Amino acid sequence: MPLSPRVPDLGALDVMVSVARLGSMTAAGREHGLSQQAVSARVRAAERDIGVRIFDRGTSGVALTPEGVAVMEWAGGILDSAEKFATGVTSLLREGNATLTIAASMTVAEHLVPAWMLSMRRQSPDVQVQMRLMNSAEVAEQVLDGRADIGFVEGPDVPAGLGVAVVAHDELIIVTGPSHPWATRRAASMELLQTTALVQREPGSGTRTTYESAVRPTVPPLIELNSVTAVKSAAISANAPAVVSSLAVEGELRSGALVRIDVPGVSMTRELRAVWSLSAALRGPRRDFLDIARQ
Incomplete structure (x- = not known):
């Protein structure tokens, strides 16, 4: 049956969850490659669709309203289901277990990634992790064009279109x-x-x-x-x-x-950073591996 008009699109939900997690529309914009104005517009549109105010705005950032707490909990479930759907489709296409392809620059690949891969193996034994070793420029290129799911770089510059998180x-x-x-x-x-x-x-x-x-x-x-x-x-x-x-x-x-x-x-x-494409939600094995690297 048709979805209720009160259900925002997945992209808007994903942005709102980031705003709630980070407490800032500017920070959420950086994570998604959007301007603060674009994030604010998406949040306002979603609030109109849902019919309740999700965030209280203040000079120091944003905070969830009581209604927003409940909405974000439901939104997390929707996004998790969407990621499970995407992972399942990918598994069907690959005709096997989920595969996570990592591109890593030399220093990170040789001294940090092996321990992360072992932790991922213990946490998610059904996920096959593959690592490709290359320089930072090549890592960014492979992540942007989809040949790698997540990358790790050493250089100070990261191309547009990539999300970034410092891991070491x-x-x-x-x-x-x-x-x-x-x-x-x-x-x-x-x-x-x-x-x-x-x-x-x-x-x-x-x-x-x-x-x-x-x-x-x-x-x-x-x-x-x-x-x-x-x-x-x-x-x-x-x-x-x-x-x-x-x-x-x-x-x-x-x-x-x-x-x-x-x-x-x-x-x-220098900062050693994880990078991922902003064209796909950072969930499932990609998010799990990033969380391990950040520990």
């Missing part, structure tokens, strides 16, 4: 072999760093983008390599300075195979 923090550091001249004093100036060719990752890597944004080097890299392991190997074997994630060289620093070089005035702390 990391620091880029300069390292070199123990017999390199910098290793004696364990320090280098910003000017010296800017004019020294380093072993670096390839263009499109989050590590490369963060380093260039922080340091603005005036010379090209000594060599460009496509993996963290290759960068570390080159730094050790060629006794050359390199820029790497602190997560990736903990063992080498402890053993003395590499030496950390301090650069006064340079901070390369």
Whole structure:
């Protein structure tokens, strides 16, 4: 039978649930890739359809009315059912169990994702999780075009059309072999760093983008390599300075195979972020995996 006109469309319900969860229309807009004005318009239209006021607006944000609490509880059930419908259809199309495809940049893939995958396996054994390893630019591309369900990136820039959530923090550091001249004093100036060719990752890597944004080097890299392991190997074997994630060289620093070089005035702390397409609701296995990564 036809739906009652008091039932808003799923998109409006999804936006309202985000507003209720975040307490802010601006924050909900960021999550959905919408302006604050667009979110406000959707909420007003839904309130007209439903026939009750869902939110009280104030200078510090929004709060659910007593009626809104009940409506949001019902809306969550509707959205959960819609996600179950979508997951079921996807399973039929794939002729098998649900599959979650993850695209992850090098540092996240090597040091964080494996533990998250194990937690997901214990929590949802019927979901098959597949990981693809690539640089941050490629991760964003695969998530945007639907080849990956969720991605993890290291770079400071994220294309439009993607939702973003910080899941961890990391620091880029300069390292070199123990017999390199910098290793004696364990320090280098910003000017010296800017004019020294380093072993670096390839263009499109989050590590490369963060380093260039922080340091603005005036010379090209000594060599460009496509993996963290290759960068570390080159730094050790060629006794050359390199820029790497602190997560990736903990063992080498402890053993003395590499030496950390301090650069006064340079901070390369970065956010490691999850990204997902805003064209699909963040529910089901995608939401479950994101929740695990955020823990």
